[in-house]
Amino acid sequence: MTYEMLFAGFGGQGIMLMGTLLAYAGMIEGKKVSWIPSYGPEMRGGTANCSVVVSDEDVGCPIVTEPSVLVVMNEPSLQKFYNTVARPGNVFVNTSIIDPHHPALARLVGENGERKSQKEKGGGRAVMSENVSATEDESVIAGEGVRVFKIDANRIAQDLGNGRAANMVMLGTIREVTNVVEMASLESALQKAISKRHRDLMEINLKALHTGAEWVRSHDVPLLTPAG
Amino acid sequence: MINRPEPILMKGNEALAEGAIRAGCRFFAGYPITPQNEIPEYMARRMPEVGGVFVQAESEVAAINMVYGAAGAGVRAMTSSSSPGISLKQEGISYLAGAELPAVIANVVRGGPGLGGIQPAQSDYYQATRGGGHGDYRTPVLAPASVQEMYDFAGLAFDIADRYRNPVLILADGALGQMMEPVLLDATPREVLNVPKPWATTGMKDRAQNLINSIYLDPDELEQHNLNIQKKYRRIEQQEVRYEIILGDDADFFLVAYGTTARVCKDVALKARAKGMRVGLIRPITLWPFPSQVFDDLLEGKGNRQLKGSPKPFGFLTVEMSFGQMVDDVRLSVNGRAPVYFYGRTGGIVPSPREVLAEVEKIYAGGAGKPEKAGN
Structure with missing residues (x-):
């Protein structure tokens, strides 16, 4: 199994750390891993991103161009990468910053824009257009071999006591959905990655990881079915 | 850094620097340029820990000539840069080749020509494999393809350099420099190939004077010198091919x-x-x-x-x-x-x-x- 993952957002949102922790956790489990940042001038203000590959096989190209896991923490990242997602694929969207009704999200699951009218007509759950399914609160939508997870990550982190742990909330959801690594490995990775100076942040980060995982368990997530 | 048998996650640039230090590199001079800045950054921190010397030179030209001096004194010496900086070092590399001095030069290649960009490229292949500077000379070129090889080839480059008294290039690229992968560092101190350097200018005590130079004004002498180094290149061609x-x-x-x-x-x-x-x-x-x-x-x-x-x-x-x-x-x-x-x-x-x-x-x-x- 090979996971090709792309993490994207503003500089300062902990994008690089998310990727590093996953790579670290994969390494702890004896998997082959690679991590590579975008290091271009776009890091000033625009999108920062990193590619992570976690695999049972040797990693070939470390630069992920067709991610099976896409994590977008801001709107420019969604715009830039939504049409690169592999199928089957999972997309994790920070809806604290990105509009949960952003048209790119509908396009990802193959909606043709008729969703609203259908809903007005039929209403109810999971019948927005023929091939699109969704959880009751529509925070997970699926279709065309793609699932989109809409996570209000900053608010969840704020409720836990520190909005800056939004990246860890996202990471918790990613782990729970994809099973790319074990939670225990992520916890060990966090222990190693957080410097002594920031030991006080350990607790909130761990709590955020587990809350993210819990978010997934509390949703009736549709199965990932192949496109077509 | 502690010797650990389990893998650690490192950037390619850092792995290259650590590999060089563990191979006995005790002199580094460089000048900043993306995407290789982690090499001098790492060297600046590590060299004092191992009793070595790190110099941020005033230019690439100065850095390569400092390497010439350190190599001449018999020290394992290296410099690193990226494409435009490597072009500036070519005169020095030619002098190293002419004076038959062992040294390691790492090029973390970026797009060109000119200042180009900072993203990965392989457009310096001609320069690296055809000598690069003036004169009939060659430098062995190692091309790593993983962070582990960035680490391993640093040591290998020094061994080849010492064995043949010749500068050796490591030709990486921005992706290899910037990416992180698990690296297995040597669990025990790396065995450093110990080539005697009786030619080194270490301070004349009770031996004849050593002179390191690349100037031969007598054409017969220069041709003989060139024949000698060409013979050396044929030996390298026979013994050092890797794929x-x-x-x-x-x-x-x-x-x-x-x-x-x-x-x-x-x-x-x-x-x-x-x-x-x-x-x-x-x-x-x-x-x-x-x-x-x-x-x-x-x-x-x-x-x-x-x-x-x-x-x-x-x-x-x-x-x-x-x-x-x-x-x-x-x-x-x-x-x-x-x-x-x-x-x-x-x-x-x-x-x-x-x-x-x-x-x-x-x-x-x-x-x-x-x-x-x-x-x-």
Whole structure:
């Protein structure tokens, strides 16, 4: 199994750390891993991103161009990468910053824009257009071999006591959905990655990881079915 | 840093620097340039810990000449830079070659020409493999393709440099420098090849004067000097060729690529095989000396054990992050015995497995046109 993952957002949102922790956790489990940042001038203000590959096989190209896991923490990242997602694929969207009704999200699951009218007509759950399914609160939508997870990550982190742990909330959801690594490995990775100076942040980060995982368990997530 | 048998996650640039220090490098001079800045940064921190010297020089030219001085004193010395900075160092590298001084120069290549960009490229292949500076000289060139090899080849480069009294280049690229991968550092202190350096200018005590120079004003003397170093290059060509053949056993077609591009091509070979095309990969590890013998073995069915009983390949596709430089060496090696195709991206773009696979499919379908003209 090979996971090709792309993490994207503003500089300062902990994008690089998310990727590093996953790579670290994969390494702890004896998997082959690679991590590579975008290091271009776009890091000033625009999108920062990193590619992570976690695999049972040797990693070939470390630069992920067709991610099976896409994590977008801001709107420019969604715009830039939504049409690169592999199928089957999972997309994790920070809806604290990105509009949960952003048209790119509908396009990802193959909606043709008729969703609203259908809903007005039929209403109810999971019948927005023929091939699109969704959880009751529509925070997970699926279709065309793609699932989109809409996570209000900053608010969840704020409720836990520190909005800056939004990246860890996202990471918790990613782990729970994809099973790319074990939670225990992520916890060990966090222990190693957080410097002594920031030991006080350990607790909130761990709590955020587990809350993210819990978010997934509390949703009736549709199965990932192949496109077509 | 503690010796640990378990892997640690490191950037390629850091691994290269740590590998150099563990190989006994005790002098580093450099000048900042992206995407190799982690090398001097790491050296600045580590060198004082091991009793070595780190200098941030006032320029690339100064840095390479400081390396000339340190190497002359018999110290394992290195510098690193990226493409435009390496161009500036060429005079110094030529002097190192002329004076027969061992040193290591790492080029974490970025897109050119001129200042170009800061993203990965392989457009310095000609410069690296044809000497680079003025005069008839060569430098062995090692091309790592993983963070582990960034670490391992630093030590290997110093060993080759000392063994032949010659500067050695490590030709990486921005992706290899910036990426992190697990690295196995040596659990015990690395065994450093200890080549005696009786020629070094260590301070004259009770021996005859040593003189390190590259000037020979008498043409007979200079020609003799050149004959001597050419003899040395022939020895290097015989003894230091390194390469890897991936999925070669039953391949009837070969991709040829080094560094980051070789990683992409390994993906491509696997994907092509899933579609029924028996694609293999030749990955030159030394770019000079180039592994020409491999092509003979493949095309003449000679006794390379790795390739025994393999079918004669019907063609080769060279993939580079350039408009075609290594492909010249592939053509020279193949020498008309099979078509040689080329595909390249430049400017800092790493070719994606998908686009290279499309090129392979085109060739298998017979639609790639004349190989001489094939390319991007």
